[in-house]
Amino acid sequence: KIPRPTVKRLGLYYRCLSNYREDGVDFVSSQDIAEKLNIKPSQVRKDLSYFGEFGKRGLGYDVKKLLNEIAHIIGVNKEWNVAIVGAGNLGSALTSYPGLSKHKFRVLALFDNNQQKIGKKVSGITVYDISDLERTVNKLKIEIGVIAVPEFAAQHVAELLEKSGIKGIVNFAPVRLRTNVPVEDVDITLSFETIAYNVVKKSST
Amino acid sequence: KIPRPTVKRLGLYYRCLSNYREDGVDFVSSQDIAEKLNIKPSQVRKDLSYFGEFGKRGLGYDVKKLLNEIAHIIGVNKEWNVAIVGAGNLGSALTSYPGLSKHKFRVLALFDNNQQKIGKKVSGITVYDISDLERTVNKLKIEIGVIAVPEFAAQHVAELLEKSGIKGIVNFAPVRLRTNVPVEDVDITLSFETIAYNVVKKSST
Numbered sequence: 001k002i003p004r005p006t007v008k009r010l011g012l013y014y015r016c017l018s019n020y021r022e023d024g025v026d027f028v029s030s031q032d033i034a035e036k037l038n039i040k041p042s043q044v045r046k047d048l049s050y051f052g053e054f055g056k057r058g059l060g061y062d063v064k065k066l067l068n069e070i071a072h073i074i075g076v077n078k079e080w081n082v083a084i085v086g087a088g089n090l091g092s093a094l095t096s097y098p099g100l101s102k103h104k105f106r107v108l109a110l111f112d113n114n115q116q117k118i119g120k121k122v123s124g125i126t127v128y129d130i131s132d133l134e135r136t137v138n139k140l141k142i143e144i145g146v147i148a149v150p151e152f153a154a155q156h157v158a159e160l161l162e163k164s165g166i167k168g169i170v171n172f173a174p175v176r177l178r179t180n181v182p183v184e185d186v187d188i189t190l191s192f193e194t195i196a197y198n199v200v201k202k203s204s205t
Numbered sequence: 206k207i208p209r210p211t212v213k214r215l216g217l218y219y220r221c222l223s224n225y226r227e228d229g230v231d232f233v234s235s236q237d238i239a240e241k242l243n244i245k246p247s248q249v250r251k252d253l254s255y256f257g258e259f260g261k262r263g264l265g266y267d268v269k270k271l272l273n274e275i276a277h278i279i280g281v282n283k284e285w286n287v288a289i290v291g292a293g294n295l296g297s298a299l300t301s302y303p304g305l306s307k308h309k310f311r312v313l314a315l316f317d318n319n320q321q322k323i324g325k326k327v328s329g330i331t332v333y334d335i336s337d338l339e340r341t342v343n344k345l346k347i348e349i350g351v352i353a354v355p356e357f358a359a360q361h362v363a364e365l366l367e368k369s370g371i372k373g374i375v376n377f378a379p380v381r382l383r384t385n386v387p388v389e390d391v392d393i394t395l396s397f398e399t400i401a402y403n404v405v406k407k408s409s410t
């Protein structure tokens with residue numbers, strides 16, 4: 001079993017290696033990767049060792065080969081169809097975020113229960129009625145559902161998504177969901193706590 | 206130097222221990238914490254060892270004591286004044302997100318350069334003109350700036366924030382900023398890659 005933080009870092013490694021490839025670099029060391037990501041080279045070696053041997057003695061890691069391997073592991077080569085439930089501020093920001101489609105996550109539908117939003121478009125994507133969730137998830141072959149509704153509605157929406165046959169959920173509501181489908185909770189306050197720690201550290205050195 | 210992933214996990218430990226305290230639990234083991242966070246107990250022990258000895262043989266960790274210690278380390282006891290630049294979809298979602306104020310990050314001001322948004326309020330917070338950034342940051346004693354503007358404007362906004370005397374930046378724009386102030390980049394696509402990996406793993410087991 002690969003630890004969760006390692007899986008999260010794979011996305012970072014993929015970005016970092018893509019930048020090196022764009023710059024025409026063929027081989028990199030664990031130090032080259034670690035510097036860009038502000039982590040230790042030993043952490044890079046440890047993470048990559050979970051997936052087999054990629055480094056060549058003296059030469060370092062083969063950028064193209066490692067990119068292909070990581071792409072395969074994190075499903076980068078695959079297009080993922082995404083639906084966002086909650087066409088509010090957050091749902092709209094996620095729909096228009098170019099980072100998602102750049103990493104092969106295509107938002108194909110938004111869902112809401114507010115009659116004034118249903119039928120409208122956000123960045124070209126239609127807002128469907130939440131009662132059409134199951135039919136639309138099957139029709140558009142949607143695999144990932146995003147929960148961007150208020151806290152009180154999140155558990156109910158998770159159950160609707162599970163019933164519709166969705167394969168994974170990215171949850172932004174500050175609620176622990178009870179569901180059989182894999183869930184990834186997102187909480188941006190952790191980034192604020194990290195910056196607070198770095199600010200305190202910087203002022204005391 | 207404490208590794209960055211460890212700092213990020215401290216926020217998670219703090220949440221987990223607060224829940225145990227609310228349930229009236231006085232002592233917990235590294236296993237009790239690890240189970241809730243889906244990580245290994247050895248990772249919990251390793252992380253907490255950076256900050257000194259808290260566990261008591263046989264009893265486990267003293268919940269109240271550990272909470273106080275972590276609170277002190279990640280600046281939880283301190284109120285942080287926050288300004289968000291970019292009163293669009295993302296800026297609005299962040300302003301109304303209850304998670305921030307719950308963890309003592311108070312959004313006190315929004316900034317924008319769109320004349321139609323300036324002077325309006327989002328969840329009770331005033332949208333100021335970006336040209337008033339320096340004066341308002343000093344008046345409201347703002348320490349953390351959030352960048353929620355389009356990619357092309359992010360570097361310019363980072364320079365304005367640095368000039369205004371801000372101490373730390375949380376950056377949502379998909380751009381690597383050049384600034385002397387500590388920056389924490391947020392990219393939610395990493396959560397999508399993690400869920401994609403878990404979905405692929407689940408379907409192959």
Ligand SMILES: NC(=O)c1ccc[n+]([C@@H]2O[C@H](COP(=O)([O-])OP(=O)(O)OC[C@H]3O[C@@H](n4cnc5c(N)ncnc54)[C@H](O)[C@@H]3O)[C@@H](O)[C@H]2O)c1
Binds near residue numbers: 173187301
């Ligand atoms: N995790 C994070 O880092 C983070 C950051 C910001 C916001 N949030 C959370 O994201 C959620 C959305 O925030 P927002 O600012 O976009 O709120 P919002 O009020 O702007 O949008 C919520 C949308 O959900 C819709 N909705 C409500 N109940 C529904 C239901 N049962 N079915 C379908 N749609 C429903 C509403 O009509 C509305 O359009 C909130 O839970 C907020 O706490 C999380």
Ligand SMILES: NC(=O)c1ccc[n+]([C@@H]2O[C@H](COP(=O)([O-])OP(=O)(O)OC[C@H]3O[C@@H](n4cnc5c(N)ncnc54)[C@H](O)[C@@H]3O)[C@@H](O)[C@H]2O)c1
Binds near residue numbers: 292293361376
């Ligand atoms: N990192 C992530 O996970 C993530 C997720 C979603 C969106 N985003 C990013 O967040 C940013 C904002 O997204 P959005 O959907 O809210 O966009 P938006 O267009 O709704 O909002 C952007 C706001 O910035 C303002 N603005 C533009 N230039 C400015 C300047 N020089 N000074 C002050 N204000 C200025 C605009 O007037 C607008 O109100 C984008 O860069 C987007 O790519 C990141």
